[in-house]
Amino acid sequence: MTTALEKALATIVITFHKYSGKEGDKFKLNKNELKELLMKELPAFSSKRMDPTEFQKIMSDLDHNKDNEVDFQEFTCFLACVSMGFDEFFRSCPKLPLPGK
Numbered sequence: 001m002t003t004a005l006e007k008a009l010a011t012i013v014i015t016f017h018k019y020s021g022k023e024g025d026k027f028k029l030n031k032n033e034l035k036e037l038l039m040k041e042l043p044a045f046s047s048k049r050m051d052p053t054e055f056q057k058i059m060s061d062l063d064h065n066k067d068n069e070v071d072f073q074e075f076t077c078f079l080a081c082v083s084m085g086f087d088e089f090f091r092s093c094p095k096l097p098l099p100g101k
């Protein structure tokens with residue numbers, strides 16, 4: 001049996017590789033791949049923030065080791081930050097939305 005959390009972890013890995021495998025180093029996201037991932041997989045997060053200057057800032061914030069690519073570790077740091085934002089948001093809700101409900 002797979003739990004919701006296990007599925008979520010698998011989804012993170014699968015989603016990363018779905019985009020990282022498109023161009024160049026298949027284990028890292030380049031600018032194009034990161035942009036596509038954000039627009040398709042996190043539209044609420046990316047919709048208003050994707051002008052070239054803002055995107056360059058996001059890319060540079062995520063790219064800790066400054067190799068112009070976002071590896072899985074850098075990506076999961078970003079997801080941790082997004083998760084913390086979600087946590088703060090849901091604390092103000094009377095009831096947490098549970099998977100499958």
Ligand SMILES: [Ca+2]
Pocket residue numbers: 062063064065066067068069070071074
């Ligand atoms: Ca990097």
